[in-house]
Amino acid sequence: MLKIENLIKHFGGVKAVNACSFEIEKGKITALIGPNGSGKTTIFNLISGIIKPDQGKIFFNGKDITNFSVDKISNFGISRVFQQSRLFKNLTVKENLLLAIDNEDTKLWKNIFGLNKITKEKKEKVNEILKEFGILEIENKTASNLSFGQKRLVELARTVLNPHKLLMLDEPVAGVNPKIRQDIAKLLIKLKNKGETILLIEHDMIFTLGLADDIIVLDTGKVIAVGKPNEIKNNRLVLESYLGN
């Protein structure tokens, strides 16, 4: 589904991503792990179009998306959760989610003439996902007034609601309490069982090893190991790269 080929990205004199290549299989949960500074978020930024690689290509479902803009990539089917909270802080949870459903809201005249109403279906979609995530009660709260864990859940909900073929999650459970961590793990498994494809970055090893089908390990911008959780757990190179740091 997603294939990156020989991606290279420099920042100043540093090679953040150094001839990185890997493939993501459809319908699986793939985890991208590695010590701090190994280039994981940079790769995410390259894939979602926020930065452009110096060299290399990115293919999504066969299409070369290397030079697409951020919004084009999203419309091509990649939805992303960021490491820091990127909710629309002055809008309510409901509004945050409504915006994710489609892009009819960018059509001026349609909206002025009332042809893009907040229909029953849209409201139901929002309600459904809020229920699934267990946060129905905060529907009308302004995003800035949410707790950290609630924010993460809303962001995840918003990303899932956004039409997509691939979900990219950057540290979805970093900093959340154990209960929410469990909730999110359950949600991700539910999503996978529905046939979703997920690529995630996480530092929490227990969370990752218990959840992921495939694991890709990065160190200083290179892929040093790929495999199933069991294999990775015992991989000498991986242990060295983590312990060595």
Next chain:
Amino acid sequence: MIDAYFIHLLVLIGIYLILAISLQLSLGYSGLLNLGHIAFFGIGAYAYAILALGGLSSIFCLLIAGALAAFFGYLLSIPINKLKGDYLALMSLGFSFVVYAVLLNWDQLTRGPLGLPGIPRPLIFGFDFSSNASFLALVSIIALASYFFLHRLVKSLFGRALEATRDDELATRSLGKNTFRLKSISLIISAFFAGIAGSLFASYITFIDPSSFTFVNLIPILLIVIIGGIASLPGTFLATVFIVLLPELFRFVGLPSEILGPVRQIFYALTLILIIYFKPRGFYGKIDLE
């Protein structure tokens, strides 16, 4: 006597309301710190004046003036699209300087510092708006229509998309929305209404010169938008009334007319500073100015 004065104030409120809500769209809802907004006001005023003095029918003058201002809004949106914060502010400020310089120097078109006198009051479908009372009716209708249009815009999901762009542009793009286009449209519409306000201003005062369109003149409008509250149209309305009426009190305190001008400026500048410092949310805004 009092009536005429009162009508005059209401006309000003109407004109400034249109100008203020247009700024509220681009600044409050879309998060664009457009310090050059007064340029659109000026472009609309001059376009209307030149066309009206040339004998063109009033409705066309009004629409063309608005369209011309909107076009400049589009032009400004091109460089501004990739900028943020104070850099965007400075760019737009620079834009208003350029417009001012052109208004001041393109003598053949604008008569430069001499200004354009004798701008006719609108004549629409045979109805002459030369009395201030009738002009007030015209302004009220246009102000109402503008307010209604913008109200529909900001309440819709399009308005939400603008607010999302303001709150987090990257996240908005990550949802697949073309934020450059959203911002452009916001500037274009905002400029259009500023141009309409400028046209009404020109035909009301019947004389315009470049000095009404320097960035200093933006201060009261900026003040209105902030005091009323970021992203609040009703707040903008109340603030317009307040900001237009309050300095008139200085008149009644018996201040000589030469110092009325600077006193008003001091009032605007000082109030702006105080509101930014103490209450950047304004009175009806949901968010702080940033």
Next chain:
Amino acid sequence: MTSIFLQLLINGVIAGAIYALVASGFSLIYSTNKFVHFAHGGVIALSAYFLFWLFSSLGLNFVVAILLTVLFSALLGYLLNKFFYKPFRAKKASDSILLVSSIALLILLESVALLLFGADVKTIDLIKTSKGIEIAGAIITPLQLVIVFISVVLFFGLYLLMKKTKIGKAMRAVADNKDVAEIIGISSEKIYSWSFVIGSAIAGIAAILISLEQNITPTMGTNLMIKGFTGAIIGGVGSVPGAILGSFLLGLVENFGIWFLPSGYKDAIAFILLFAFLLFRPQGILGIKYNQK
């Protein structure tokens, strides 16, 4: 033909010197504090009026008057930092907020000047119309020579200050990296204060020279600030030498520009250059980036 060229060159250098005086003080403050202190123009305007009040209204000795004026401008800068900007900084105000409030402050200061002194143009009648000195067909007045001379001395002095003195080095350290500077024991608050004192003192000197060469109007601050800011952006606003360089360039381009365009367009040239540089090369010629914190 060469005499016209020479005259334009001279006019350009004089204009450039004036802009550079404005820009250097402003740029010193900008590079240290990292925001646009638009009200710098207000400091210039009020200092000019202060000089007028001391010399023309009170009749003080000219030398005493100019010394007091420089003290006044330095003090005004100090007070503005302490009672205006510092509270905003304490509230973690964004650069945009500081910019808008600084613009409001500029208007406030100029309105106060307008209120106290009226809108009519004031002049400092120190030097009665003196005969210009002729150089190869071009004319330069002694005052203009003095302006260029003083500005060059000032810039050299600034250079020495920034490179050789403790304060100067501390200012550069804070300009480069405030956090690291604090770690090695430099109090950034103190340095901010000093940058305002020195920058505003330069504004005072600028005000004196401009009042003598031109005249005093309530909007002189805004006009000069726009020109000075443009010069700074052209050269590279984050560096004082850049601001000075850019200002001289601006002065030259303006004056040579009106060889081709009607003279009213002089200001338009500056605005267009400002807009163009902000658009295409915000880091200016010297490439000192317009800082975005």
